[in-house]
Amino acid sequence: MTDVRTIEVYRYDPAKDEAPYMQTYTLELDGSERMLLDALIKLKKQDETLSFRRSCREGICGSDGMNVNGKNGLACLLNLNHLPKRIVIRPLPGLPVIRDLVVDMSMFYKQYEKIKPYLINDTPAPAKERLQSPEEREKLDGLYECILCACCSTSCPSFWWNPDRFIGPSGLLQAYRFLIDSRDQATEERLANLDDPFSVFRCHGIQNCVAVCPKGLNPTKAIGHIRNMLLRRAT
Amino acid sequence: MAVTAVTNLGRNGLSDWLVQRISAVILLAYSVFIVGYLVYNPDVTYAEWKDLMSLTCIKIFSLAAVMSLVAHGWIGMWGIATDYLTDRLMGPKGSVLRWLFLLGCAAFCFVYLFWGIQILWGN
Numbered sequence: 001m002t003d004v005r006t007i008e009v010y011r012y013d014p015a016k017d018e019a020p021y022m023q024t025y026t027l028e029l030d031g032s033e034r035m036l037l038d039a040l041i042k043l044k045k046q047d048e049t050l051s052f053r054r055s056c057r058e059g060i061c062g063s064d065g066m067n068v069n070g071k072n073g074l075a076c077l078l079n080l081n082h083l084p085k086r087i088v089i090r091p092l093p094g095l096p097v098i099r100d101l102v103v104d105m106s107m108f109y110k111q112y113e114k115i116k117p118y119l120i121n122d123t124p125a126p127a128k129e130r131l132q133s134p135e136e137r138e139k140l141d142g143l144y145e146c147i148l149c150a151c152c153s154t155s156c157p158s159f160w161w162n163p164d165r166f167i168g169p170s171g172l173l174q175a176y177r178f179l180i181d182s183r184d185q186a187t188e189e190r191l192a193n194l195d196d197p198f199s200v201f202r203c204h205g206i207q208n209c210v211a212v213c214p215k216g217l218n219p220t221k222a223i224g225h226i227r228n229m230l231l232r233r234a235t
Numbered sequence: 236m237a238v239t240a241v242t243n244l245g246r247n248g249l250s251d252w253l254v255q256r257i258s259a260v261i262l263l264a265y266s267v268f269i270v271g272y273l274v275y276n277p278d279v280t281y282a283e284w285k286d287l288m289s290l291t292c293i294k295i296f297s298l299a300a301v302m303s304l305v306a307h308g309w310i311g312m313w314g315i316a317t318d319y320l321t322d323r324l325m326g327p328k329g330s331v332l333r334w335l336f337l338l339g340c341a342a343f344c345f346v347y348l349f350w351g352i353q354i355l356w357g358n
Contacts, residue, residue, distance in 0.1 A: 161318040194248075201248030202314075230249045 003029040005080075007043060009050065010090040012097050020097065022088075029080065036083065037064055037075040052101040059214060062149030065092050066101050072151040072212040092150055094160035107163040108150045108170070114193070115167060115175040120186035136182040143177035143222060145215050146170060152209035152219055158202040165198035169209035169219030172200060176222035179229060191226075191233050200226055242313060242337055255310045258303035265300035294355050301351035305344045312340040 005027050012020035025043055033039050037057055044050050055061040057076045064075040067090040069083070095103035121130065153159045153168035167175065175194065178184050194200045200223060209219040272287070273279065287293055320333035 158318070161321070161324070164323070197248040197251055197317075199248070201252050227249075227252065231253070234249055 003031070003080075004085075005029060005039065005083075006086045007039065008086070008088045009043075009100070010097075011050075011100055013049070013099050014097075033080060035076050036068065036078040036080060036087070036089075039080060039087075040064075040075055040089075051099045060147060062147035065149040065151045065154070065214075067091065067093055067154075072155045074149055074151065074214045077214050092154040094154045094163065095150070103154075105150060108148075108153055108168065111153070111163070111167045111171040112148065112174060114199075115171050115178070116186070116190065117174050117178065119178065119181060119184050120189070121183055122185060130183040132182050139180045139182075140177060142217055143173055143180070146173050146177075146217060147215060149214060151212045151214055152217075155208040155212045156203075157206070157208075158204060162198055162202055166202035167194070167199045169203070169223070172203070172226060173217060173219040173222045176226050179226065187229075188233075191230055194226060195230055195234075200230070251310050254306050258307040261299050261303040262307065265296060265303075268296070288355075297355050298352065301348060301355070305348050309340060309344055313337065316340075 007025045007027055008022050009025065010020060011017070011023045025046065027039055027043055027046070029039065029042075033042060035057075037054055040050075040052055041054070044052075052066065052075070053063040054076070055063040057064075059074055059077045062074070065072060066075055067073075068075070068078055069088050072092060075089075089101065091097050091101045091103045095105060095107065098104050119130075148170060150170060152173075153163075153170045156166075156169055158166050159168040175190065179187055179190055184190075203220070203223045205220055205223075207220045210217075210221075213219070276283070288297065316333045316336050320329050320336055322329040325332065
């Protein structure tokens with residue numbers, strides 16, 4: 001039995017389109033396609049002008065984040081069997097569109113850069129590596145797995161309104177990953193940079209980020225830990 | 236680099252966050268007290284109500300509730316204004332509208348606080 005899907009895709013080429021529009025495609029699946037990304041690749045063979053990002057096709061690179069039927073996700077992790085006959089695909093919300101499903105992620109990366117996503121440790125480096133106990137290493141679980149796909153930050157209204165000032169769930173998850181790392185020595189400096197009305201405290205805990213994270217991570221929980229650290233630091 | 240803002244209540248995010256939570260607890264306690272009192276005293280007379288509100292401890296509790304509402308309201312309105320009334324969303328008029336809106340909120344908060352104190356502690 002053939003599986004025919006109706007796929008509506010957001011199209012916008014600033015070089016020739018005055019405004020974005022939705023284009024409807026009918027795609028016949030032959031059973032060899034498992035994920036939405038497979039369908040999109042097949043669709044691109046039908047219409048080579050369609051643009052989207054993709055790379056590893058297995059949920060590691062975080063390139064193919066998009067809004068599918070109203071919810072952000074990675075096309076390579078969305079099983080076609082779990083999607084309805086009519087699939088509506090839009091770019092990640094809140095970021096400027098470069099073309100079709102390709103968004104400009106500069107603002108997202110700028111926020112990531114702000115949290116200094118690297119270990120800061122001025123003590124002389126040991127001969128091999130800075131060691132951690134299994135318990136210390138365990139604290140990084142649920143944090144280090146973030147692949148920076150931006151599904152969480154672009155589903156967060158606080159990030160939509162203040163992408164230049166609110167770090168966003170992804171950046172804050174990463175911030176906590178370095179705050180809690182036993183090898184990092186810049187805890188005070190990191191916390192001082194987060195203690196303003198926007199960077200952390202724009203999070204109102206609505207947990208859209210938790211609902212959409214394709215890796216099953218919990219940025220809201222990490223943000224709560226940062227708040228507690230800021231509170232302990234100040235009292 | 237940390238982001239600064241000159242119009243938020245407590246000069247940093249943590250104090251605003253803390254004030255908002257503490258004021259919410261005070262407002263909840265006050266609401267429970269008032270509703271509880273009215274439920275358990277459905278036939279309360281004006282004289283009884285006035286006596287209750289004249290107790291010093293209730294005056295302090297009421298004043299705490301009024302101040303909590305002002306602080307909670309300002310932080311909330313400041314959050315709304317800096318979300319939606321911005322240059323980023325509205326162009327240069329965003330800042331003008333935000334300042335006008337915040338000015339209105341500040342005037343409202345001031346009148347509310349002044350009036351509340353006058354009702355509670357006036358003759």
